[in-house]
Amino acid sequence: MVLTDDEYHHAVKVRRLKEGDKVEVNDLQGNIYLGEILKIEKNKALIKPIQKQDIKIPDYKITLYQCMPNQLSKIDDIIEPISQLGVDRFVPVLSKNSAVKQSDVEKKIQKWEKIALNSIKQCRRLYPVSIDKPVKLSNINSYDDLKVVFYEKEYERKTKDLIGKTFQNCSIVIGNEGGFKEDEINLLVDKGFLPLSLGNYILKMETAIIVGICQIKIILER
Amino acid sequence: MVLTDDEYHHAVKVRRLKEGDKVEVNDLQGNIYLGEILKIEKNKALIKPIQKQDIKIPDYKITLYQCMPNQLSKIDDIIEPISQLGVDRFVPVLSKNSAVKQSDVEKKIQKWEKIALNSIKQCRRLYPVSIDKPVKLSNINSYDDLKVVFYEKEYERKTKDLIGKTFQNCSIVIGNEGGFKEDEINLLVDKGFLPLSLGNYILKMETAIIVGICQIKIILER
Numbered sequence: 360m361v362l363t364d365d366e367y368h369h370a371v372k373v374r375r376l377k378e379g380d381k382v383e384v385n386d387l388q389g390n391i392y393l394g395e396i397l398k399i400e401k402n403k404a405l406i407k408p409i410q411k412q413d414i415k416i417p418d419y420k421i422t423l424y425q426c427m428p429n430q431l432s433k434i435d436d437i438i439e440p441i442s443q444l445g446v447d448r449f450v451p452v453l454s455k456n457s458a459v460k461q462s463d464v465e466k467k468i469q470k471w472e473k474i475a476l477n478s479i480k481q482c483r484r485l486y487p488v489s490i491d492k493p494v495k496l497s498n499i500n501s502y503d504d505l506k507v508v509f510y511e512k513e514y515e516r517k518t519k520d521l522i523g524k525t526f527q528n529c530s531i532v533i534g535n536e537g538g539f540k541e542d543e544i545n546l547l548v549d550k551g552f553l554p555l556s557l558g559n560y561i562l563k564m565e566t567a568i569i570v571g572i573c574q575i576k577i578i579l580e581r
Numbered sequence: 582m583v584l585t586d587d588e589y590h591h592a593v594k595v596r597r598l599k600e601g602d603k604v605e606v607n608d609l610q611g612n613i614y615l616g617e618i619l620k621i622e623k624n625k626a627l628i629k630p631i632q633k634q635d636i637k638i639p640d641y642k643i644t645l646y647q648c649m650p651n652q653l654s655k656i657d658d659i660i661e662p663i664s665q666l667g668v669d670r671f672v673p674v675l676s677k678n679s680a681v682k683q684s685d686v687e688k689k690i691q692k693w694e695k696i697a698l699n700s701i702k703q704c705r706r707l708y709p710v711s712i713d714k715p716v717k718l719s720n721i722n723s724y725d726d727l728k729v730v731f732y733e734k735e736y737e738r739k740t741k742d743l744i745g746k747t748f749q750n751c752s753i754v755i756g757n758e759g760g761f762k763e764d765e766i767n768l769l770v771d772k773g774f775l776p777l778s779l780g781n782y783i784l785k786m787e788t789a790i791i792v793g794i795c796q797i798k799i800i801l802e803r
Contacts, residue, residue: 369758373758373759374758417781429595439785439788440785440788443782444780444782481783482784483783484782519799519802522744536591537595559639560666560667560704560705561665561703561704561705562666562704563661563662565662566661566665569788569791569795570666570791570795573796574795574799577740577741577796580739580741580780
């Protein structure tokens with residue numbers, strides 16, 4: 360096996376591993392191996408696999424419905440954190456406050472899939488987050504037993520209120536910087552989504568996404 | 582009152598507010614006012630204050646002890662999220678895996694304070710996060726009733742295990758990309774810090790910081 364690119368950089372430059380040290384390698388086919396570094400070259404490291412690692416897969420699934428920001432490059436930066444947080448499926452959403460065109464979002468999907476693939480290599484995740492084609496907010500449909508929307512005008516109901524209840528899977532809707540229109544929230548409530556507050560302070564989109572997922576994981580984890 | 586810079590951009594460009602619309606303005610002296618936009622000019626907006634807002638201040642305090650990454654510019658990017666998440670005090674820490682010099686960290690403090698000040702304006706926070714001079718990990722001392730260190734080799738104990746207990750204030754230690762040396766964790770445990778896991782997957786430093794704070798806030802919030 361060979362370490363290259365980000366994996367090489369992380370092992371050799373950041374962690375400063377040497378020949379003979381142990382390192383974990385994802386073969387991108389559903390396996391992670393513990394291996395020994397045989398040889399470090401300029402841009403790659405040769406690894407001898409020693410044993411297959413036993414990886415615990417969460418017994419819940421998280422789908423993130425994310426309203427598209429006007430600056431689509433912001434999504435480039437959140438694919439890695441949502442991948443590391445264990446989101447299973449990412450659905451780009453066109454809401455009333457999204458000024459981007461569906462075709463512009465579609466053009467980005469290949470890039471996001473590449474980032475998703477790259478980001479699992481270091482984080483002990485077996486498969487990358489799957490990325491859907493964009494959907495209109497009004498077309499969101501989820502059969503998950505927990506469905507939430509983090510809404511900037513919800514002041515009372517918090518994720519913490521759900522502690523103690525058990526859920527299998529969760530769909531999370533998160534707005535872009537412009538937030539939601541009231542009729543969009545009403546529509547989501549009709550579809551079974553629970554509006555939740557993210558806390559007292561206003562968060563920028565990138566932070567809100569991480570905080571929202573992290574709060575829901577505390578509820579889903581057993 | 583006048584909106585400029587980031588506040589102007591957010592209100593006029595992102596939220597697309599017009600003259601006559603209402604907007605909140607932080608006077609940076611401990612008050613947030615609801616105001617009306619009187620006039621929008623090229624790079625500023627004139628605001629007439631209408632009433633002082635009643636802002637709920639959390640009844641707990643969070644101190645973040647953050648081990649310095651080798652690339653100090655990464656800290657520039659986390660000052661805004663930790664500010665929006667309500668961290669009260671930020672202490673740069675020099676650990677065994679920090680290759681940066683104390684003097685290099687000290688040179689950055691003014692810049693971080695400026696980012697902290699700028700980032701409270703939009704998020705309904707009254708005062709900026711205070712930023713300490715760097716300390717060595719071995720010199721960390723905290724009298725908070727909850728003291729935690731998120732440790733990459735802690736696999737059992739999770740933040741969720743603390744649910745139901747009540748704490749007043751929390752000190753959080755978070756490592757840089759290299760993680761902690763075992764003797765550093767032993768030292769922190771001797772000082773009363775509880776090692777906690779951040780979950781199954783390995784997170785990059787910026788994500789780990791947001792996730793760690795967010796998990797602790799769920800415990801502290803009542």
